[in-house]
Amino acid sequence: MVNELSIGTLLESEDATPSHVLAAKLNRHTFWCGQSGSGKTYALGVLLEQVLLQTRLPLVILDPNSDFVRLGEIRDDAPADAAAQLAARDIRVFRSSAEDGAPLHVKFLGMPVRSRAAILQVDPLYDAEDYNVMLQLEHELGAFRGASVPDVAFDHTKLLAYLRSSDDPARHRLAMRLENLGVADWRLWAWGHRSVIDDIDERPDATVVDLGGFATPAESRAAALAVLDHLWEHRDDRIGRLIVIDEAHNLCTPTPSSPVEKLLTERIVQIAAEGRKYGLWLLLSTQRPSKVHPNALSQCDNLALMRMSSPRDLAELGEVFGYAPESLLERSPGFAQGQALFAGGFVDQASLVQMGSRLTHEGGSDVRVPLR
Structure with a gap:
């Protein structure tokens, strides 16, 4: 040795x-x-x-x-x-x-919610409502992706559509952040x-x-x-x-x-x-x-x-x-x-x-x- x-x-x-x-x-x-x-x-x-x-x-x-x-x-x-x-x-x-x-890919939804919030510039205090929605989405998105859409087909378009399918304005704001900041289109994301x-x-x-x-x-x-x-x-x-x-x-x-x-x-x-x-x-x-x-x-x-x-x-x-x-x-x-x-x-x-x-x-x- x-x-x-x-x-x-x-x-x-x-x-x-x-x-x-x-x-x-x-x-x-x-x-x-x-x-x-x-x-x-x-x-x-x-x-x-x-x-x-x-x-x-x-x-x-x-x-x-x-x-x-x-x-x-x-x-x-x-x-x-x-x-x-x-x-x-x-x-x-x-x-x-x-x-x-x-x-080089990483999974956006695989990152801790705090890190995803930082990427979307959602502050836990100043954007408390939006951050709270992100917390609520944790289990919900996992269940939706597993039951409704094969993992390999789950991409940013599916995520945006899912957020906008709700009547909750906070979910719409999250979708807008993903698009307005260009995050949804990053080459980095693995998705499926x-x-x-x-x-x-x-x-x-x-x-x-x-x-x-x-x-x-x-x-x-x-x-x-x-x-x-x-x-x-x-x-x-x-x-x-x-x-x-x-x-x-x-x-x-x-x-x-x-x-x-x-x-x-x-x-x-x-x-x-x-x-x-x-x-x-x-x-x-x-x-x-x-x-x-x-x-x-x-x-x-x-x-x-x-x-x-x-x-x-x-x-x-x-x-x-x-x-x-x-x-x-x-x-x-x-x-x-x-x-x-x-x-x-x-x-x-x-x-x-x-x-x-x-x-x-x-x-x-x-x-x-x-x-x-």
Whole structure:
């Protein structure tokens, strides 16, 4: 049984001493950060590949920039033994765009009523009557769908027609919200088709949830909320999972504005505070630590820091992650691409690392400067 995950070599070691992360300590929350151009996403891929190779820990990756959609595509220069092992892993990618791959769907009526209300901007207090109708509809809609319409045929048109078949003005208002906000037409909804939640429950080695191709940020955040809601609702199953949230500042901001943003931040902070005992372990990755909610940041016992030039961000990291030596934090602005400081429980001691090579392809790509 391998507990050490090879991630690269120790910087400034004469014989390129291998550097490792302790797999057993991924049962603590991890913070992964580095400014644009530091190699943050590439380096994170190195760790995730090792998790796939050496552990049975299921990965759930919320991927807003489509950076990990090629996690199952192995490079031609990957060592043969590692390539064979990765090829045997069950890696499922769900796309929000119209590109090839499994479509990313979740069930609107499968989300908690509070989350559906947030999507429809129905406030439990200010829109008390409409919210109360949503509560009353819970059992009623389930019975109607099961008895009257086959699940595969139940779509937004059936839902709108059902709401409008009543004389209740509040139900008509809900139908109007679905239409006026464009929610009824979101490509995200599974209706009678398979949801990404069904696949997550089958515990593949990795589930990549591509959030980058939706038409609006609201749709992307609703997809993330559906996944996190489900994992939290089933926390008592105590299935160890590493929940990777890339660009975490987009989903866990200190200043959420919309109802869905507020719920998302609340859910991530809740998992950060209480999820460890249920086997829900976060890996939050971002360019800007100051843009991540402090109540999530402060729960992270592992730190991977790449190049970070902002004095404000470095000062905050020093305050939050007291286990990271100040002398090493101070070197971060001078890191070359692919160099990182690892500190906390998942390493034997704080150290500077040159990250190793990827075995799989990166998904996202920069827009190139056009040349004449």
